[in-house]
Amino acid sequence: MNPEFHTYKNPSLAVDLVVFGYHRQSLSVLLLNRKDAPFKDGWTLPGGFLQMEETLQQVCNRIMRTKIGIENLYLEQLYSFDAPQRDPRGRVISIAHYTLINPERFEIIAGKMANDVQWFPVNQIPELGFDHTEIFRQASQRLKSKILYHPVGFELLDETFTMTELQALYECILDISIDRRNFRRKILDAGFILLTGSKREGLKNRHPDLYKFNKDLKQNSFQLNISSPQ
Amino acid sequence: MNPEFHTYKNPSLAVDLVVFGYHRQSLSVLLLNRKDAPFKDGWTLPGGFLQMEETLQQVCNRIMRTKIGIENLYLEQLYSFDAPQRDPRGRVISIAHYTLINPERFEIIAGKMANDVQWFPVNQIPELGFDHTEIFRQASQRLKSKILYHPVGFELLDETFTMTELQALYECILDISIDRRNFRRKILDAGFILLTGSKREGLKNRHPDLYKFNKDLKQNSFQLNISSPQ
DNA sequence: GCAAAAGTGTTGGCCGTACACCCATGA
DNA sequence: TCATGGGTGTACGGCCAACACTTTTGC
Known part of the structure; x- marks a missing residue:
C-alpha cells in the first residue's frame, strides 16, 4: 500500500437525506427531532455517518431502515456540503441525497421513534439545524427540474x-x-x-x-x- | 464533543478534477501520467486528498496550483464516486469537480511536471485509471447541459x-x-x-x-x- | 472584380396556449 | 335534470428553423 495512504486524519463523511413524500395532494418532507446536542429539540434532516465498507446507497438505506422503517427507495445524489463549521462537533462533510416515497405504502415506524419523526409540508418547513435548510432548498430545486425530464x-x-x-x-x-x-x-x-x-x-x-x-x-x-x- | 464522534475509521476523501481547456477550436482535458502504482505510467485525472481543514474548493485550487500552476478557476462540483473497489489502495470516496480554463492565459508548468501533464482532445481520451473514464464522461455531459443555461x-x-x-x-x-x-x-x-x-x-x-x-x-x-x- | 466571411432580414410551418364542447356520473 | 369533473377537439399566434441578400475585406 502506498505509504502516503491513510497517514493523515480524514474529515468524517456523513449522508443527509431529504425524504419527499406525497400524500393527499401535498408534498412533505420527513424531519427528525433531535434528542441530543447540538440542536437538541430542534428539527433536522435524517442523516448518518458512512461506515468503512458502506456505499452511499447503503448508508441511505440504513438510515431509512432504522429511522423510518423502509428502504429500497428512489435515491438521487444531490450535492456535497463541506463548510468547515457546518457541524459544531467537528469536521463533517455531508453528501446529501434525496428520496421519493409514497407514505401510504409504508407505515412510518410507530414505535419509540414515533415522536421523533414527522412530515412537514414543504411550504411549512421550520428552521433546521446544521446547514439543512440549504440542503432542503437545493433538493426542492433539483426535484423541480428533474420532474420535467424524468418520470418522477x-x-x-x-x-x-x-x-x-x-x-x-x-x-x-x-x-x-x-x-x-x-x-x-x-x-x-x-x-x-x-x-x-x-x-x-x-x-x-x-x-x-x-x-x-x-x-x-x-x-x-x-x-x-x-x-x-x- | 459527542462520544460517538470520530470513533470509527472513515473512508479517505479525495477530489478528482476534470480540467477542460479550449484552444484552437478544440476542447481538451488535462490528464496526468502517473509515476507510481496503481496505474503506473497510465493516464488519470489530476486529484488529491482532502486535508482536515480544507474546503473542497481549496483542495481543487491546491491541486491546480501544484500540478498545473494555476488556480482561482471556474469550479463546479460534479458528483461523488463511492464504489468500494474504485481505488485499489483502499477505500476512497472521490468528490469529482470540473473546471474550465483558457490555456492561453496560463502557461502549464514547464518544469519537472512537463512530461506528466498533457492535454487530450475530448474525442481522443485514452483509457483512464480508477473510474476516471466514467467521471470524465459525466463531466462532459454536465458541461453540455450547463452551457445551455449558463454563460460558460x-x-x-x-x-x-x-x-x-x-x-x-x-x-x-x-x-x-x-x-x-x-x-x-x-x-x-x-x-x-x-x-x-x-x-x-x-x-x-x-x-x-x-x-x-x-x-x-x-x-x-x-x-x-x-x-x-x- | 472576386472570393470568403460577416452582418441583416424574411417567411413558412409547427407547436403550444387558450379555450369550447360534449360525456358520464351521483344525487 | 343539474352540477361537477373528465375526455376530446380546435384555432389563433408566436416563435424558430431555414434560407437570401447585402456588406466588407484581402488579393
Whole structure:
C-alpha cells in the first residue's frame, strides 16, 4: 500500500437525506427531532455517518431502515456540503441525497421513534439545524427540474392513478397551476404512462381513466414544457 | 464533543478534477501520467486528498496550483464516486469537480511536471485509471447541459471574441453544427454578451465585431434552444 | 472584380396556449 | 335534470428553423 495512504486524519463523511413524500395532494418532507446536542429539540434532516465498507446507497438505506422503517427507495445524489463549521462537533462533510416515497405504502415506524419523526409540508418547513435548510432548498430545486425530464411520479403515486392525480402532483412540485387539457396532451406525448383500461370507481362524477407508468420504457428521458396559464 | 464522534475509521476523501481547456477550436482535458502504482505510467485525472481543514474548493485550487500552476478557476462540483473497489489502495470516496480554463492565459508548468501533464482532445481520451473514464464522461455531459443555461464561455474564451468564435465553442462542446444566423439571434436574445464597439483586425475578410461577456448581468441564467440543422 | 466571411432580414410551418364542447356520473 | 369533473377537439399566434441578400475585406 502506498505509504502516503491513510497517514493523515480524514474529515468524517456523513449522508443527509431529504425524504419527499406525497400524500393527499401535498408534498412533505420527513424531519427528525433531535434528542441530543447540538440542536437538541430542534428539527433536522435524517442523516448518518458512512461506515468503512458502506456505499452511499447503503448508508441511505440504513438510515431509512432504522429511522423510518423502509428502504429500497428512489435515491438521487444531490450535492456535497463541506463548510468547515457546518457541524459544531467537528469536521463533517455531508453528501446529501434525496428520496421519493409514497407514505401510504409504508407505515412510518410507530414505535419509540414515533415522536421523533414527522412530515412537514414543504411550504411549512421550520428552521433546521446544521446547514439543512440549504440542503432542503437545493433538493426542492433539483426535484423541480428533474420532474420535467424524468418520470418522477413512479415513486410518489399508487400503482394506478388518474390524469388529474398526476397533474396535481406536477402542480404541487412545480408550485404552479397547469391547464388540464394541455397537461394531458404533453404527458401523453412524453409517452411514459399507459392506459390500464379500467377506471376509478366510487366518485361522484364521471369515472376517470386509470393510468400506469410504462416500466418497459426504453427512453427514460423527455422534455416537458410545462407552464402556467397567463 | 459527542462520544460517538470520530470513533470509527472513515473512508479517505479525495477530489478528482476534470480540467477542460479550449484552444484552437478544440476542447481538451488535462490528464496526468502517473509515476507510481496503481496505474503506473497510465493516464488519470489530476486529484488529491482532502486535508482536515480544507474546503473542497481549496483542495481543487491546491491541486491546480501544484500540478498545473494555476488556480482561482471556474469550479463546479460534479458528483461523488463511492464504489468500494474504485481505488485499489483502499477505500476512497472521490468528490469529482470540473473546471474550465483558457490555456492561453496560463502557461502549464514547464518544469519537472512537463512530461506528466498533457492535454487530450475530448474525442481522443485514452483509457483512464480508477473510474476516471466514467467521471470524465459525466463531466462532459454536465458541461453540455450547463452551457445551455449558463454563460460558460466566460472562462474559455479571451476577453473579447467574435460571434463566430463563440459559435465554434458551442459547436465544439455540444458536438453539433449550428446555423450561423439563428445562433446569433439566440445568443443576443439571451443577453449575456455585449458589443465592444471594436472589430477584430488582420483577417482576410470582413472584420467581425468583437463582443465581451456582460459581467454586470443580474440574471445569470437563461434557456438556449440550440439544435442542429435538419 | 472576386472570393470568403460577416452582418441583416424574411417567411413558412409547427407547436403550444387558450379555450369550447360534449360525456358520464351521483344525487 | 343539474352540477361537477373528465375526455376530446380546435384555432389563433408566436416563435424558430431555414434560407437570401447585402456588406466588407484581402488579393
